[in-house]
Amino acid sequence: MTDKPVWDQYGDYLQVDQILGAQRPRSHAAGQGVHDEMLFIQFHQIYELWFKQILFELDDVLARLSADVVNERDMQPILTYLGRAVEIFKQLEGMIDVLETMPPQSFVDFREHLGTASGFQSAQFRLIETRLGLQRKSRLCVFHGQFDENLNAQSQAAIQSAEKQPNLFDALDGWLSRTPFVNLGGYAFWSEYRTAVYGMFDQKIAAARAALSGEVLKNELEAIARGKEKFEAIFDEKQHASAQAEGRWRLSWKALQASLFITIYRDEPVLQAPYNLLKCIMDVDALLARWRFRHALMVQRMVGLGVGTGGSSGYEYLMATVQTHRIFTDLFALSTYLIPSRLLPALPEEVSKKMHYQYSAKA
Amino acid sequence: MTDKPVWDQYGDYLQVDQILGAQRPRSHAAGQGVHDEMLFIQFHQIYELWFKQILFELDDVLARLSADVVNERDMQPILTYLGRAVEIFKQLEGMIDVLETMPPQSFVDFREHLGTASGFQSAQFRLIETRLGLQRKSRLCVFHGQFDENLNAQSQAAIQSAEKQPNLFDALDGWLSRTPFVNLGGYAFWSEYRTAVYGMFDQKIAAARAALSGEVLKNELEAIARGKEKFEAIFDEKQHASAQAEGRWRLSWKALQASLFITIYRDEPVLQAPYNLLKCIMDVDALLARWRFRHALMVQRMVGLGVGTGGSSGYEYLMATVQTHRIFTDLFALSTYLIPSRLLPALPEEVSKKMHYQYSAKA
Amino acid sequence: MTDKPVWDQYGDYLQVDQILGAQRPRSHAAGQGVHDEMLFIQFHQIYELWFKQILFELDDVLARLSADVVNERDMQPILTYLGRAVEIFKQLEGMIDVLETMPPQSFVDFREHLGTASGFQSAQFRLIETRLGLQRKSRLCVFHGQFDENLNAQSQAAIQSAEKQPNLFDALDGWLSRTPFVNLGGYAFWSEYRTAVYGMFDQKIAAARAALSGEVLKNELEAIARGKEKFEAIFDEKQHASAQAEGRWRLSWKALQASLFITIYRDEPVLQAPYNLLKCIMDVDALLARWRFRHALMVQRMVGLGVGTGGSSGYEYLMATVQTHRIFTDLFALSTYLIPSRLLPALPEEVSKKMHYQYSAKA
């Protein structure tokens, strides 16, 4: 930082030469110079940089959220960093607009130089999935065998290591399960809520009986019964356990209760940040799905029905992962179990009070 | 336009009072005043306005593209109006960011006032699908029976009428089929291209035999044979006819040839606009799919696994239409049949010449 | 809601006929049928719908934020509704992509039918500005005289009425001024912060004296002195009062202190929502400026250097408002007065404690 030219300050700080010296288009090396290969390379390098940033944010979030007691002051950085990941995922999706300026013919022209290189080999992308909570058993395989068999030993080890560390799904589940307000003193949210829900169904049945008759009444009562069964499936611990065993629910029973509690009473001061966190994680989940979908459409445009780079099944595989690789669908399923606000049980004064700030409590 | 106050000019021109007087939130009328119902209403009203604009553009495009001989001067407005539809579809998708600021609980709070009203009843949206080329037989049904059985007679009639008029898929197919350059004088693109493709496979076989042996050679030769079969399926008219009968191709054989021709020789002056048109239609198709996907994710967030408004199956139905209601996948499939530029047959001088402008021909 | 056809449910709910019947292109009426006038009309109708929605959100936010004591539970809806306004402003900006598909020649073709109608006459847009806090004295005038002289009496009255009601700037200033933690018990943030800032400058002076000499030292000491003066201007109540009188600051002295306090200690539980509110309001301000800028560029493209619709000075006026009509630049200016975290005074235990939740306090 002494007598170096000023330029070097900027260049040194950002390692500009190292970054800008890392593009080696093979069609150019082969003397064919396909113009669009440069875009293809830089596009994917930018992806790897964004992937690194996402992992950097997730690591910090996981460290804070995995604490036995999450520091209340940590909710702000957790939301900031996850919110940043959300913005980055939007960039990943939007960037495809640039790549789609490439005519498919151009891709065919330099594709033969790619050898077996393939986006499926991005270790960082696999790590993001794992850090978010995608389980090995849930992964579709590109070919057969293990999903990571075409990665090298170092990358495989990194993923296996990540699988043993906390991931966002488990950290979230653990944190939710510890929500104190769901059972506080004599207050038990779950039984209060069940009473309200069953009361709602009783009202519906009474209204149907009063207004309808015959076949129409019968159909309506059956519809109400089906609606009630859905709720019973979450109110009953055994049914939830079965659902979990069969892979229909991944959230633990306690976490499920807490996430509904947070969703319903989201305006209570102590629940505002937790609610925003649930929303932010749904955004991450939806954006990852949107990126996968958009990416699959782009691949379809570039390679049609052909095999993908690296011999993969290309489009078909990618499109299949859009739904099967989703991680937080349980949070989306929560809305199934909401009832109108006017039917909700009020929070007891002594529970609500504990959710406010020290300062206001004094007043 | 005489002595009215200036304000009335703006208000009269845009019918501001009529537009701003059209929001009647039912929860407000019922005295419950759910804040977010206003957004829900205005959001869908904006959708209907954009739908009207898309139909307005499509009608103009279809009129021009359905002519026996498309006026060359029409290619510019065709591309402008379809390009505008592309931009509108982007707005439709992006607008969901606004709706997703609504907590699912708010939706539950005013949903009971919606009765059987449902987005499935948007006649304009159905008309867009039909005008683009979605066929009745390809439609998923929300419930059972005909897809439009929950529309009123007027809307049903409008859709049935649209089904008898030109749609974008058929107009495109017809226009492509008439491309003169594919067979011009003694030149026949299809046989030239077939020769080039088979030459490529012969080279691959020779290279494999020279470099490999035993099991590896056998596998490689089988892979090459599979690749060749894919091409044979389009070179052979009968195979294409079977594929069409089975619904694997919708483009006619002539249109398929022309679209490949345009894709390959896209830089010839007379092909520049046609190539841009193919790309633009792929953009429309991809954006409609993206909108459907995004919309389905939003519905999942708002209603979970529950039934949709109007009693529909909601999320599941919407997600299923994402792929099944796509119309122009044939254009995406074209990339399957591209080969590297260095192997492409050159256009004969006399064919190429006819693709240039009068003016330059003089020089 | 009884035996009406299902379609009517959707149509009735959204007033689809009323909305879709409100487009009356004058060039069509005049028999010239300029295709693009339809887009022009619908585009601005959608703007008016979004404007209505923004006003609807602002009204709710203002009602909550203007309370003598803002209910802590209201912070969530305040942030939700303002965040929604942010998303709507993004739509307003992005929609211009659609309008820019219109060739300027098309605009010239139907422009003669617009008479004196002009976007400057949008009463709702003026109301948004006023509700946010733009003052009559700060407004640029399109022509001369009062900015609203080309609006009709009803619109003028609506704006004058809005000017007497709470606006977001004043509501924010009042709310900030009441922040209790800035002076709590024996704790006085402002003197603590001043001590830290002056300590920082003392360190800088000592470091400069130790390392530099002669002319270089003199320059460095002058630079440090200038930096210090900037801070003195806010620490000193009289200087702030002068700055306010001269229009260099609009925030009150108390609100300025509180906003710096919130910015610095943003992770304290009780300050998380307030910090997010400051950020959200900056987003509103920046997006309004971005929309103005984008809109001015679009107008320049459509009418060049000519006069705008309604005889206004068009582009020049619009571009001038981008900066002069900004409202919350004081919040952006806050960053001028931040110092590195390592130099910040720690919050006293008893102050920090009051910023936490009742629940955690028990533990």
Next chain:
Amino acid sequence: MTDKPVWDQYGDYLQVDQILGAQRPRSHAAGQGVHDEMLFIQFHQIYELWFKQILFELDDVLARLSADVVNERDMQPILTYLGRAVEIFKQLEGMIDVLETMPPQSFVDFREHLGTASGFQSAQFRLIETRLGLQRKSRLCVFHGQFDENLNAQSQAAIQSAEKQPNLFDALDGWLSRTPFVNLGGYAFWSEYRTAVYGMFDQKIAAARAALSGEVLKNELEAIARGKEKFEAIFDEKQHASAQAEGRWRLSWKALQASLFITIYRDEPVLQAPYNLLKCIMDVDALLARWRFRHALMVQRMVGLGVGTGGSSGYEYLMATVQTHRIFTDLFALSTYLIPSRLLPALPEEVSKKMHYQYSAKA
């Protein structure tokens, strides 16, 4: 490409290790570990990658457009590559959403480690401006003296070299000036257009005289005269030369005529690509301005009124360049000189014919 593990294919191709090894946060090295510095570094590295891609596209476009006779087949790649630059500029603007997730306090925390490094030192950004056509004499200086005095010798040399090579403005002007159809055989567009314009003003004068009288007539006639003067300023070669000398026009007189010709007769087959090129260049110009504006707002948020990194004047300088560094405003000014289509002179048959394709001409 032999027996290396598959992973290395992807990693080798993209130089993943080199790219991901280039982040060296100084606050981390200094043991302070400011979390957000990583984002700051990667953000600007991605900017440099996109800058390289823009330069790569511009170089190709300039080579094609600078030819004495632009090959008609080159219009497609020229539009593709410039269209790609447009998409990249959109990314540059959108990416700021990610950076704005960083609290200004975080920036203050690692800023002291940046030394004199500053974004003003990005040589690639300066090269983009120069390649587009920004002239040294038009540049605002950050401090004083030459704009590039804080760049090192190598970067200064690169910019000076670029200043001697073709830039997009000059290449466009030269190409426009050679448009053959503006004067073809006996046809002279400029005199035809002048006649039509003056005819329009004569009509307006007659209409005013017929309908108005007294002061109102006088005012109207003066307004018409002012409108006419604007046109005279471009019809008269000497007035245009003066305007050029005074910096009010940069386009040559011939290029000005051709660009109006192209704008008016944009649907003629031979003018479709040229019109799209003019529009695309306006998009580039507008997006660069939008990026500058957005970037300036972001800097204002991060550093307030303070000096920028590297000691620059920061926000004020950046905001000033938004307008002063625009390059293609002449193209936006063209709309000033459009008249309604119904008044336009028709193209003579023999001119129009030459603008069509060989093929259609035969028919």
